[in-house]
Amino acid sequence: MSRLFRDVEGESLCPQGSVVCIGAFDGLHLGHRALVDRVRERARTAGRAAVALSFEPLPREFFARDQPPPRLLLPRAKFEGLCGLGMDMVGLLRFNAAMAAMSAEDFVDRVLVRRLSAREVWVGPDFRFGNGRRGDLALLQALGAKSGFSADAIAPVDGEGGRYSSTAIRQALAAGDLDGAARALGRRYAIAGKVVRGRQLGRKLGYPTANLRLAGKRPALSGIYATWVHGIGAEPMASVSSLGTRPTVLGVEPLLEAHVFDFDGDLYGRRIEVEFVARLRDEVKFDDLPALVRQMDLDAAQARRVLRHDLEERGALA
Template structure:
């Protein structure tokens, strides 16, 4: 997949395009990407995505911005997996936010992304003060030479697939609901780094993964499945949070204990899928209590996989 940074350099060819934040790349996003791919093949053009960094809500009001489901790297990998041939990552800054709807169409869609066919979600708005809508795009397309179509939302299990719905499910520890809306278990990727080696001292060696999701979309102790450590997925138990018992920290950490595995995986890039929440993160009175609870967590996770 070709990745363009910014909206100054024109795409190599005309495109079939969709636009959005695509946080989480849930079932609704996947359906949109599938339709873009279908139209792109019919036109003989690349399937293209325009997305933004940071999330517009992070730009306008960082204090109340929602927790990100995916880092930019994770999102780009998912977009590629679901069929994007080209992704343009536009910086969302003061200049971009000030573009009028007409300027967005002319400068970004036509000049940069050379749009031939545009497919958008049914709630898409754009331009300064969100003034642009589907009707404006249709009118512009008629005069500037591109087609426009809108896709309806995807409903799964009686619920509209949305990033906010996934966030609600994760915050509530409802991993089954999150997986239903995503079409797959929720996962976080990251590289294994050296830590304090406390887990090994406590009898439960862990892979420590520094993550960039802050605020976190979920916290607690989970039964997980991990890829990237071996030639097959490995089961384990993970703690995601700030480790209050060992002093706490501002930067969240993902600690994963892999069952029946003792390989050296420092530096490995792992993908951790959260399958079932066991409990909330908590502070224990001493290390003995912590060790006892870790043992119970490991047994509970093993029991989950044996169901």
């Protein structure tokens, strides 16, 4: 079982040495996966622990708290994704004022050397670290030579539209280009979380929903979507989902609401994953609830058609 750690201080987590990759890993796209795969393979060959090192919140979120960048993965999903890729340990270091002020040299000494006993460190292209982003690969290699580890960067991983990047995926999702995002991710975009109680207005309107909160993170997309919900039964279940602030009913906090077709059960507390298949429309404010329900009827019918076609295509490809 993979282990999660969040603190800089403490005894060595890997007394036999480790192979480490460092990155934001937001989205775990194909470029991230190439980096993680390299570390897993090197660690298995050397008989050392494979470690993925990241931060929560992400540095860009910390420095832009008034307008944080959209997130592709919530912290738990990032941890679970890295575990699924074979990491023995995952560090989601707390990025706070002390971390922001830490020099590149201190980061190497305190985290890579003392905490992780690193023997190899792998990073992505354009890697920077430490206070003021002063550290780069050349500095990491120089410090590693003094501290007993090697450092290297993987080559850029390119797709049809150029280098895979979280920024490009965010832009694709915001534009409704779910297929483009899926090509970079290696899978369809999805959001996972624990079902929480809402105001139960959807049930009163004939559309009960499973609600996922986003842990205060800014979502990378919004609107109404045809979706598959995983985690209820053996097979994904067809659904229509809304991601936004629910302007018709004066919502504020972004919320993902999934109405699962032909299902009537209690999902509170269950962890599910909502897979986005097609964008149906923007989120809009309606004059009254009857107008909202009429549109929900249309959305549900359209989502059923989209998902029926998706199921037929999957069958044809099988």
